[in-house]
Amino acid sequence: MRELIDTGAVFHYSDCMNKSYPQAVSFVALVFLAIMGFSSCATTIINIPEDLSPAEIIQRAQEASDRNRYAAALQYYEALLERNPDNMELVCTAEYEIAFINYKLKNYAQAREGFNALLERYNNPGMEILPDKFRILSNIVLQQIDEKENQRRLFAIFRKE
Numbered sequence: 001m002r003e004l005i006d007t008g009a010v011f012h013y014s015d016c017m018n019k020s021y022p023q024a025v026s027f028v029a030l031v032f033l034a035i036m037g038f039s040s041c042a043t044t045i046i047n048i049p050e051d052l053s054p055a056e057i058i059q060r061a062q063e064a065s066d067r068n069r070y071a072a073a074l075q076y077y078e079a080l081l082e083r084n085p086d087n088m089e090l091v092c093t094a095e096y097e098i099a100f101i102n103y104k105l106k107n108y109a110q111a112r113e114g115f116n117a118l119l120e121r122y123n124n125p126g127m128e129i130l131p132d133k134f135r136i137l138s139n140i141v142l143q144q145i146d147e148k149e150n151q152r153r154l155f156a157i158f159r160k161e
Contacts (some may be wrong), residue, residue, distance in 0.1 A: 044071070044072070045075070046072050046075050046076075048060075048075065048076060048079045054080060054083070054084055054087070054090050057076050057077075057079055057080045057083075058076075058080065058093065060076050061073045061076030061077050061080070061097065064076060065097075065101065070101050070104065070105060073097070073101055074098060074101055077093075077094040077097050077098050077101075078094070078098070080093070080094040081094045081095070088121070088127070088129070088130055089130070089131055091121075092118060092121065092130055092131060092134045093134070095114060095117065095118045095121075095134075096114075096115075096118055096134045096137065096138060098114055099111050099113075099114025099115045099118060099138070099141070100137075100141065102114060103141055103144075103145065108145050108148065108149060111141070111145060112142065112145055115138040115141060115142050115145075116142075118134060118135075118138050119135060119138050119139070122135050
């Protein structure tokens with residue numbers, strides 16, 4: 001016997017079509033939407049062709065990020081890192097974008113860690129050749145993280161009172 005349980009009441013599946021049980025229909029719709037939502041959020045491992053150029057990988061990562069497909073974008077940037085460990089400009093690009101995605105996802109601790117690691121690269125000898133834009137942008141986003149965390153702390157203090 002197929003049954004649906006909704007806050008203590010038991011409904012037979014055929015009752016879901018009966019207009020006298022609107023909460024059953026709502027419950028079925030809610031369950032369906034929840035299942036669809038969770039399945040769309042599942043991380044899927046994407047196949048990144050080996051013959052993609054770094055520019056193509058970055059383009060696909062940006063397209064994924066623009067569509068809020070952050071897990072896919074992260075995979076592209078990780079591939080960029082793995083495939084180009086000796087190209088410091090590409091490494092900086094990937095590290096910055098990974099940290100920035102974590103910032104967008106409000107994973108502030110991970111974002112801060114990523115931005116700080118990237119900024120450390122600029123302190124190493126011979127790294128004067130690194131693009132300034134990632135240093136500048138990292139510092140800006142770190143300031144924004146500080147502001148957001150300070151706002152959270154203040155909000156938490158006022159909630160306690």
